[in-house]
Amino acid sequence: xxxxxxxxxxxxxxxxxxxxxxxxxxxxxxxxxxxxxxxxxxxxxxxxxxxxxxxxxxxxxxxxxxxxxxxxxxxxxxxxxxxxxxxxxxxxxxxxxxxxxxxxxxxxxxxxxxxxxxxxxxxxxxxxxxxxxxxxxxxxxxxxxxxxxxxxxxxxxxxxxxxxxxxxxxxxxxxxxxxxxxxxxxxxxxxxxxxxx
Numbered sequence: 001x002x003x004x005x006x007x008x009x010x011x012x013x014x015x016x017x018x019x020x021x022x023x024x025x026x027x028x029x030x031x032x033x034x035x036x037x038x039x040x041x042x043x044x045x046x047x048x049x050x051x052x053x054x055x056x057x058x059x060x061x062x063x064x065x066x067x068x069x070x071x072x073x074x075x076x077x078x079x080x081x082x083x084x085x086x087x088x089x090x091x092x093x094x095x096x097x098x099x100x101x102x103x104x105x106x107x108x109x110x111x112x113x114x115x116x117x118x119x120x121x122x123x124x125x126x127x128x129x130x131x132x133x134x135x136x137x138x139x140x141x142x143x144x145x146x147x148x149x150x151x152x153x154x155x156x157x158x159x160x161x162x163x164x165x166x167x168x169x170x171x172x173x174x175x176x177x178x179x180x181x182x183x184x185x186x187x188x189x190x191x192x193x194x195x196x197x
Contacts, residue, residue, distance in 0.1 A: 011071030018074035049082035063104025
């Protein structure tokens with residue numbers, strides 16, 4: 001049973017922002033984004049993070065009660081893309097941990113953001129949710145203690161690593177007719193697997 005969000009206006013704004021970001025990231029991951037689109041994408045990431053920062057400052061983490069299931073998912077997606085604001089991304093991680101305890105966010109989403117913060121801090125990730133696009137396709141970023149990865153993933157309700165990696169690889173396979181990208185900058189961009197909402 002879903003309940004009506006307390007702030008549908010905030011929910012709609014977050015959802016719209018996340019949808020535009022997803023469209024951009026899909027083009028970027030496939031090497032189809034132009035230089036102008038990349039610049040605009042960076043600008044939008046910054047603007048989205050600032051909006052989320054303001055919302056979090058006024059309301060705390062925008063969880064299910066405040067913005068509904070889709071709005072909460074959109075807030076998480078925006079936080080994942082706030083790589084240029086590492087301090088805010090870490091704050092979002094702490095706020096999201098409290099939201100998970102209150103049933104306002106999912107632990108899977110928290111695990112993705114935890115990994116993203118680790119990678120951005122230059123350390124290995126815990127749950128193996130972060131990847132990059134490389135010459136051979138989607139490649140996982142460094143993982144700590146890989147021999148225990150599937151156990152850690154199971155502890156937060158994530159599927160086995162091999163299944164998630166294959167699904168992400170398929171999702172980010174370039175269309176054959178697209179040809180090589182004009183700009184290879186996207187190869188360093190972090191990708192994330194889909195989290196259960």
